[in-house]
Amino acid sequence: xxxxxxxxxxxxxxxxxxxxxxxxxxxxxxxxxxxxxxxxxxxxxxxxxxxxxxxxxxxxxxxxxxxxxxxxxxxxxxxxxxxxxxxxxxxxxxxxxxxxxxxxxxxxxxxxxxxxxxxxxxxxxxxxxxxxxxxxxxxxxxxxxxxxx
Numbered sequence: 001x002x003x004x005x006x007x008x009x010x011x012x013x014x015x016x017x018x019x020x021x022x023x024x025x026x027x028x029x030x031x032x033x034x035x036x037x038x039x040x041x042x043x044x045x046x047x048x049x050x051x052x053x054x055x056x057x058x059x060x061x062x063x064x065x066x067x068x069x070x071x072x073x074x075x076x077x078x079x080x081x082x083x084x085x086x087x088x089x090x091x092x093x094x095x096x097x098x099x100x101x102x103x104x105x106x107x108x109x110x111x112x113x114x115x116x117x118x119x120x121x122x123x124x125x126x127x128x129x130x131x132x133x134x135x136x137x138x139x140x141x142x143x144x145x146x147x148x149x
Contacts, residue, residue, distance in 0.1 A: 045067050
């Protein structure tokens, strides 16, 4: 399995970060590659809830997400599947101690398995795929930070 991770410090509270992630109607402003919601369980983001979304052309295609675990104010763990990979995404947030300036440390991690196998993919994963995923996670966090301002 591969793993890609990005972490940033964002302005705001853990509750604000969680509310942003819990609202797929706002994902277009910050989730890298997101185009539109295809299907949404009304209990999202509670455990067991499912969301299907479509990416921009040339992106991940149709992505299915299922909430595995949610700890309000601390983390959201989601199973993700698309045509290229299967994995578990973990969003963790922790408030930073500064009452005058609320900030939160946010880590976004994807532990994944590529669905296509072969000698080329064994080389491509650590050299290209993992880096592309890490960059995508970082762009998502940076845009989320702008959205929170």
